Each structure stands twice: as structure tokens, then as C-alpha cells.
Amino acid sequence: MQKQITEANFRLLLDSLLFKGQRVVGPRRSGGTVLYEPLASASDLVTDELPRRSVKEAFFPVCEDLLEYRKEGQQVALSDVTAERFPETVLIGVRPCDAAAVPVLDAVFSWDYKDQFFLERRARTTIIGLACTSSDDACFCSAVGLSPADPKGADLMLTPLVGGGFLVESQSEKGEAFLETWRDRFAEPDGTQTQALATPATQPFDLKRIKAWLDDHFEDAAWDSIATRCVGCGACAFVCPACHCFDIVDEGSEKGGKRRKFWDACGFWKFTHHASGHNPRDLQPKRYRNRIMHKFKYYDDKFGQTLCTGCGRCIRVCPVGIDIAGVLEEIQEKG
Ligand code: SF4
Ligand code: SF4
Numbered sequence: 001m002q003k004q005i006t007e008a009n010f011r012l013l014l015d016s017l018l019f020k021g022q023r024v025v026g027p028r029r030s031g032g033t034v035l036y037e038p039l040a041s042a043s044d045l046v047t048d049e050l051p052r053r054s055v056k057e058a059f060f061p062v063c064e065d066l067l068e069y070r071k072e073g074q075q076v077a078l079s080d081v082t083a084e085r086f087p088e089t090v091l092i093g094v095r096p097c098d099a100a101a102v103p104v105l106d107a108v109f110s111w112d113y114k115d116q117f118f119l120e121r122r123a124r125t126t127i128i129g130l131a132c133t134s135s136d137d138a139c140f141c142s143a144v145g146l147s148p149a150d151p152k153g154a155d156l157m158l159t160p161l162v163g164g165g166f167l168v169e170s171q172s173e174k175g176e177a178f179l180e181t182w183r184d185r186f187a188e189p190d191g192t193q194t195q196a197l198a199t200p201a202t203q204p205f206d207l208k209r210i211k212a213w214l215d216d217h218f219e220d221a222a223w224d225s226i227a228t229r230c231v232g233c234g235a236c237a238f239v240c241p242a243c244h245c246f247d248i249v250d251e252g253s254e255k256g257g258k259r260r261k262f263w264d265a266c267g268f269w270k271f272t273h274h275a276s277g278h279n280p281r282d283l284q285p286k287r288y289r290n291r292i293m294h295k296f297k298y299y300d301d302k303f304g305q306t307l308c309t310g311c312g313r314c315i316r317v318c319p320v321g322i323d324i325a326g327v328l329e330e331i332q333e334k335g
Contacts (some may be wrong), residue, residue, distance in 0.1 A: 003180060007164040013185045014042035017090060025058055026092040027051045036091070047093055047130060047160075050139075054241035054313065055098035056105060057225045058091055059121045062238075063262040066117075066248065070256035080123070086120040089325035090178075092128040096143045097311035099129045099153035101241035108244055109302040126174045129154030135198035138312030140325045143205050146309055167194050173215040175215040200310070202325050206332055207296065207306055213335035214297040217287070222334065226327055227288030234265030236291070236314035236322075242307045245271075266290045292327060 005013070017024050018041065027046040028037045034049045036058060048286045051093045065109050068079040102122070109118040131149035132139075141147060151157040155175035158166040167189060172177045179186060237243040243266045251257050264271060295307040308324070315323045 001170045001176060002189050003168045004161065004189045005166050005168055005177060005186050007166075009185045010166060010256045011042040013041070013182055014045065014092070015146055016182075016185075018042075021300065022255070023087045023089045025089055026090060026094075028169075035089050036094075039092075045093055048134070050095055050132075050311070050313075051098075052313075053239055054101065054311065055091060055094050055173075056241050056244070058089065058125060059102065059118050060109075060246075060263075061142060061245060064117065065263055066259045068256070068258050070251070071254060077131065086117075086124050086294075089121075089125045090128065092200075093130045093158075094127050095132060095311070096129060096146060096148060096150040096152070096154075097139075097309040098128055098241045100146050100150055100309045101311075102153040103125065104242050104303075104307060104309070105244055108299075109228065111303075124156050126178055127153060128156045128158060128178075131157065131159040131194075132198040133160055133195045135200045136312070137201070138315040138323075138325075139198065139200040139310065140202035140312060141304055141310035143202040143325065143328075144207065144306055144308055144310040146205070148200070152217075159197075160196055167192075173284060178212060188312055202310075205328050206335070207300075208327055209335040210331050211297050213331050214293055217334075218293070222330070223285040223289045226330065227285040227322065229324055230288045231320055232265065232267045232269055232282045232284055232287060234267045235319070235321060236324075237265035237267060238311040240316050241309060241311055241313075242295070265325045266294065286323075292324075293333075294330070 005059065018039065022040045025036055026039050027034050027049065028039055028044045029046055032035055033052045034046050036051050036055050067081065070077050097133055106122065109115040129151060141150070146152065149159055151169065151171045155172045156178055157169045158169055162323060163169055168179070168186060168333040170179055211249055234290060237245065239271065244266070247264045248259060248260050248261050250259050271287065272281045281290060299305065315325065
């Protein structure tokens with residue numbers, strides 16, 4: 001279903017949602033940075049900047065409690081988490097490179113083990129995407145099969161109209177239900193043109209060719225030249241909308257404490273550090289190799305999709321200037 005909405009009605013809609021007590025999360029300026037955070041009013045929403053961190057945190061927080069335990073005599077009592085921890089949420093202004101990563105994460109969090117934490121949040125969230133009309137040198141969504149207006153992962157997709165307002169297209173039952181609930185705010189499309197979309201400069205990658213080279217080059221001198229300078233800070237994984245490795249630890253004492261799940265990153269030297277002391281990825285190039293292999297070979301082998309949406313965040317944050325698009329170009333030339 002297609003509708004359109006004026007800028008004024010869009011802001012009124014946001015304020016109406018908030019007035020009703022709906023949790024609304026969207027790009028918001030926080031200090032000097034734009035992040036996906038709960039909005040307090042429509043004026044908080046930032047629509048012209050890609051948030052510094054990705055939207056995955058809405059479903060997969062940096063750190064969360066799984067349970068509490070305490071020793072009672074010879075027994076151990078467990079307190080489970082409750083559904084109140086997963087409020088109904090409208091995620092708004094989600095960029096296509098972020099929204100597209102959500103179904104990619106669905107695959108792994110509903111595979112052999114159903115992750116109730118992730119899946120409950122997914123079930124209770126409506127994603128309203130926003131097409132991009134500008135990009136920077138790091139953006140390369142269109143090189144990995146997406147586009148600045150790709151609706152993948154969105155329940156509703158907004159595309160800015162010339163002169164203001166948005167074309168609104170539903171992509172799912174949740175999107176249809178949202179349009180129906182707030183039908184007074186929307187109008188039928190009147191033929192107004194959408195604004196010109198962003199044009200990321202990177203040419204489309206031949207992902208099959210890249211994967212074919214990866215299939216045959218687990219051991220290759222290229223990994224040293226590509227990644228010797230990686231300092232293993234993990235920033236690339238933490239800002240990535242698709243990276244999803246985590247660890248689980250018990251924090252507390254034998255009398256009581258919490259079991260917690262928190263993000264991990266394959267760039268960290270302890271990521272595959274065995275209890276024996278052996279580390280099969282003992283050098284940084286082996287860790288970076290895993291990052292590329294996971295994204296462009298292993299995930300494809302397992303789930304038939306690439307674990308990268310071309311958001312460019314890892315390029316922007318890498319302290320030593322490692323550019324994943326450049327790495328892919330290099331591999332493609334070898335393939
Ligand atoms: S690997 Fe880099 S460019 Fe690709 S989705 Fe992750 S952060 Fe974005
Ligand atoms: S951000 Fe750069 S230096 Fe840090 S782990 Fe990633 S590739 Fe290595």
C-alpha cells in the first residue's frame with residue numbers, strides 16, 4: 001500500500017505516538033553524535049545524518065542480564081527476566097543499510113537456538129525505514145546488492161518528496177496495520193516526485209567471485225598485507241549493523257550474581273583464546289581474516305546471504321584506516 005504524508009503531519013504523528021506513551025526510537029543528537037535513542041518529541045528526530053552506531057542495539061543490546069542467581073542453603077534460586085523488558089517500540093528513520101541487517105540477524109538468532117531476547121524485541125518492534133538522499137565516501141550499500149531506498153527489513157518505507165513530506169510504502173503486515181491505525185494522518189499519493197536518491201560511488205562487487213577466492217585462500221600471504229596494521233580494537237564489529245558475536249559470563253560470587261550477555265568481536269586477541277592457553281588465531285591478520293571470511297564466505301555458506309550491508313561505519317571508525325571496500329576490491333581483483 002502506498003500513501004503520502006506531509007512534513008507537518010509526520011511530526012504530528014510522531015508527537016501523537018509519544019503522547020500515547022508509545023516508545024519511539026530514532027536518530028537523535030546525543031552530545032556531538034547522532035545515535036538511535038528514544039525520542040522525547042518529534043523535534044528530536046534527525047533525518048539528515050547516519051547514526052554513528054547501528055540499529056542492532058534495539059534488538060541486541062551491548063550488554064544485558066539473562067538471569068539472576070542466588071544461593072539459598074544447598075539450592076540455587078534463579079530469577080528469570082520478564083516481558084516488561086521488551087516494550088512495544090516504533091523504530092523510525094532507520095537507514096536502509098541498518099534495516100537490511102535486521103533480517104540478516106534474524107537468520108542467526110532463530111537458527112539452531114531460538115534467542116528469545118532478540119526474537120521478543122523483533123516481534124514487538126515496527127521498523128520505519130528512511131531512504132537516503134545523500135551519502136559519503138564510505139557508503140557502499142549499492143556495491144553489496146542493496147540501494148539507498150532498499151526496503152529490506154523495513155515494515156514501512158519513507159522516501160522524501162520534493163518540497164517536503166514523504167512517500168510511504170508498506171512492506172509487511174505490521175506496516176499495513178500502522179497505516180490503518182494512523183490513517184487520518186496519511187493521504188493518497190498525488191504524484192509528487194520523490195527526491196533524488198544518494199549515489200554511493202563504489203561499483204557493485206562480484207560477491208560470487210570474492211567468495212570463490214575466499215573458498216580457496218584461507219592461507220594466503222595477502223592476509224598479512226591486508227591486516228598487519230589492525231590493532232584489534234573491535235570498533236569495526238561494534239559499529240557494524242550485522243556483526244553479532246557475543247559472550248556470556250556470570251558476574252558476582254558463589255552467593256549470588258547475574259548471568260550477562262555482551263558483545264564480543266573477532267578482532268579481540270582473546271576471542272578464540274582456549275582455556276589451554278592455545279589461540280588458533282594468535283596473530284591479528286588471522287583475526288581480520290575471520291572478519292572477512294565470516295561476512296563473505298561462512299555466513300553465505302550457512303544462510304545464503306552476505307553479512308555486510310555496506311553502511312561504511314567500519315571504514316569511518318577504524319583508527320588505522322582499514323577500508324573494507326578496498327579489501328573487497330583487492331580480493332575481487334585476485335579472484
Ligand atoms: S562490515 Fe562495515 S560496511 Fe559492512 S555492514 Fe559492517 S560496518 Fe557496515
Ligand atoms: S576498527 Fe580497524 S583496527 Fe580496529 S579491529 Fe577493526 S580493522 Fe582492526
